[in-house]
Structures are given as C-alpha cells and as structure tokens.
Amino acid sequence: MKREITKKYIKDDLTIIWQPAKCIHAAVCVKMLPEVYNPNEKPWIKQENASVAELKKQIDACPSGALSYTDGTESKSADSSPVEASVMKNGPMLIKGDLKIKGVDGAIEIKSGMTAICRCGGSGNKPYCDGAHAKIGFEG
DSSP states (O other), rough: OOOOOOEEEEEETEEEEOGGOOOOOOOOHHHHHHHOOOOTSSSBBGGSSOOOHHHHHHHOSSSSSSEEEOOOOOOGGGGGGGOOOETTTOEEEEEEEEEEEEEETOOOOEEEEEEOOOOOOOOTTTTTOSSHHHHTOOOO
C-alpha cells in the first residue's frame, strides 16, 4: 500500500495540514494567497506571510480538502451542517461534509471535509478527481 504524505505547518495555534495526494491543482490557494503558497519554492507554504484568519479563509476554500487545519477549538458536529455539493465549471463535483463511500469492490471509505468527485472520466483515482480534467480539456 502506498504511504500517503502529510505535512504540517504551524502558525500560532493554527496547524495547517497538507495532503498532496488529495490535491487537484485548482490553484485556489495560490490565487488567494500568493504570498503564502508558491509551488516553485521549498517549502512551498510560508504561513508566516498571512494572518491566521486569512489562512483559515483560504483553507476553507480549498476545493479538494488537500489543505485543512486544526486550531485547538472544537469543530462543528457533522449533524449540525448539511452535506453540500457543488459542481466546478470544467472540473469535479465538490462534496463538503462527512461521506461513506462504497467502492465497486465493496470496500468502504469514510471521507470528511471536502471531497472532489471526478466528472470527466479521466481520473486515475476514480471516483476521486486527480486533476485530469485540466489535462484532457474537459468542459462541463
């Protein structure tokens, strides 16, 4: 089984969690906070260049859930918020909330936060989006 990479970046009481395998390269992070996120540099996240509030706002907008955070506060109960689904133009369907996904092989996966579901058919990680829509020119 392939080991999934998780990296953590800390600013004050905020811990930014980055899971690159989830990233669909929508570049929302780079567009919202270019002074923090630069994929051409190492480390690519410079959390000291933004406030905690700015970081949280950007991370909450991450369409794939590759970026998440903990801040020591209690999170909302899954029961208090409905599951939300939205379709990205020329991209995946984004589902925000707690999901139980049963694969064709019967395996169950539990997902929480943001999950990007492939709509283009080109993902190498179906049913999840891997950014293939950008490479194949998917429109929809």
